[in-house]
Amino acid sequence: xxxPTDQSADRPGLxxxxxxxxxxxxxxxxxxxxxxxxxxxxxxxxxxxxxAGYSGLxxxxxxxxxxxxxxxxxANEVGxxxxxxxxxxVSAKYRLSFPAIAGAYGLDIxxxxxxxAHESVDAVEELVQxxxxxxxxxxxxxxxxxxxxxxxxxxIVAEAEWLQRELGDRAVAVLTPAEVAAETGSRSFRSGVLxxxxxxxxxxxxxxxxxxxxxxxxxxxxxxxxxxxxxxASDGVSLLTPRGRVHAQQVIVATDAWxxxxxxxxxxxxxxxxxxxxxxxxxxxxxxxxxxxxxxxRSYTETRRMMKxxxxxxGRVIFGGRGAFGKQESMAAFDGLQHGMCALFPELQAVRxxxxxxxxxxxxxxxxxxxxxxDDRISFCVGYNGAGVAMASMLGRYxxxxxxxxxxxxxxxxxSRLKAVPFYPLREAGVRMVAGWYQLxxxxxx
Ligand SMILES: Cc1cc2nc3c(=O)[nH]c(=O)nc-3n(C[C@H](O)[C@H](O)[C@H](O)COP(=O)(O)OP(=O)(O)OC[C@H]3O[C@@H](n4cnc5c(N)ncnc54)[C@H](O)[C@@H]3O)c2cc1C
Numbered sequence: 205x206x207x208p209t210d211q212s213a214d215r216p217g218l219x220x221x222x223x224x225x226x227x228x229x230x231x232x233x234x235x236x237x238x239x240x241x242x243x244x245x246x247x248x249x250x251x252x253x254x255x256a257g258y259s260g261l262x263x264x265x266x267x268x269x270x271x272x273x274x275x276x277x278x279a280n281e282v283g284x285x286x287x288x289x290x291x292x293x294v295s296a297k298y299r300l301s302f303p304a305i306a307g308a309y310g311l312d313i314x315x316x317x318x319x320x321a322h323e324s325v326d327a328v329e330e331l332v333q334x335x336x337x338x339x340x341x342x343x344x345x346x347x348x349x350x351x352x353x354x355x356x357x358x359x360i361v362a363e364a365e366w367l368q369r370e371l372g373d374r375a376v377a378v379l380t381p382a383e384v385a386a387e388t389g390s391r392s393f394r395s396g397v398l399x400x401x402x403x404x405x406x407x408x409x410x411x412x413x414x415x416x417x418x419x420x421x422x423x424x425x426x427x428x429x430x431x432x433x434x435x436x437a438s439d440g441v442s443l444l445t446p447r448g449r450v451h452a453q454q455v456i457v458a459t460d461a462w463x464x465x466x467x468x469x470x471x472x473x474x475x476x477x478x479x480x481x482x483x484x485x486x487x488x489x490x491x492x493x494x495x496x497x498x499x500x501x502r503s504y505t506e507t508r509r510m511m512k513x514x515x516x517x518x519g520r521v522i523f524g525g526r527g528a529f530g531k532q533e534s535m536a537a538f539d540g541l542q543h544g545m546c547a548l549f550p551e552l553q554a555v556r557x558x559x560x561x562x563x564x565x566x567x568x569x570x571x572x573x574x575x576x577x578x579d580d581r582i583s584f585c586v587g588y589n590g591a592g593v594a595m596a597s598m599l600g601r602y603x604x605x606x607x608x609x610x611x612x613x614x615x616x617x618x619x620s621r622l623k624a625v626p627f628y629p630l631r632e633a634g635v636r637m638v639a640g641w642y643q644l645x646x647x648x649x650x
Contacts, residue, residue: 228425257287259458262600279430461566576619
């Protein structure tokens, strides 16, 4: 198959990051991958799902619960995309703040979006429990948003107070600079907002556990089975792969930032900008440092536009962020992350970085994910803007309901709001220009 792709550097699969001498902490600590077949021959099903990440498998799970036959096809291994590479921060958020949503669309819409966001974290918890995925280590450790300037401090405190007052959100609490310093071990922050019900997870064990659990329930999941073409017929849609085809009544597209892998999903390629996001992990910290840094093992995010985030996993600090990282994985980008990490935690200068990896997040024009119907045969859920662990676990569920002809209330996430990117061929330059501008604003504290 010809896979014209911006992401060809990563194409060989999860081990791809190893190709360039880089490796993911998740890959080196995950349990075994489930043994799954490649599609060979033809079959018929009610719903075919393209993509075996959280979106695709959450959709498959919903269909399985409803007694609807489904087949899942992935071009690579389960978890090849964001679902096997992410930071494992399980949060109830969008890139748009709730006050901004209320300001533009009204309080009722903000309430609905807030409810969906919180249900998405519940969705992860439910899946982990239902399939007994203990190795995912899911826990509601909380997320602490740390303000890097007085200006950002005023903004996050005002937002937290708004959430408490207008949406009755009791999970958020404002922390003083001293409390943030005690929590993080860093004196770089002006204040913090704790969201107590956010979680953290081992992302690859989560997706592998889902796949294993669904396969044990006879859901057919095929790896290394790229859909190269969708052919419409009067009685459904045929999905072509190199060694077989699936004929389905309904199709769900769940390819997020990887929608450019094949022309079959080209409609989504026009609407989603893949943006590289990178992560480093240190060696296990010496005991004295381990006892001082990130003591509550929450997830932590910064308020910079080019947001950095960090966690502690098994005594290691993992530190990630987005930037003008470009098409290929580059050591300069990882060095930049390490520099940012040591600026916050100078003690980490003496600690080795042992893992470096990256992937693509799928950005949309309105900074929101979207779910719903494209037409009478095709539904989709895509565009998580880098916050998809919880949301994809939820929107896959909705996508299955849409495919079954239902109309769940999804507010601003509605499919009709997914817009094509204008001047799509220029997106690479655009991404780099915007990222560079944001980095400059961050650097000068604006
Ligand atoms: C480095 C990084 C860090 C992140 N950190 C976080 C975080 O901490 N918290 C958070 O909430 N989110 C995070 N995210 C985002 C999150 O991982 C994604 O939003 C989420 O995994 C999207 O899941 P998905 O199932 O929609 O897509 P993916 O997991 O990307 O799966 C898409 C799948 O589609 C397959 N595919 C594509 N085209 C075809 C085709 N033609 N035929 C068959 N299969 C195809 C691909 O092989 C891929 O497996 C991060 C992402 C990255 C890359």
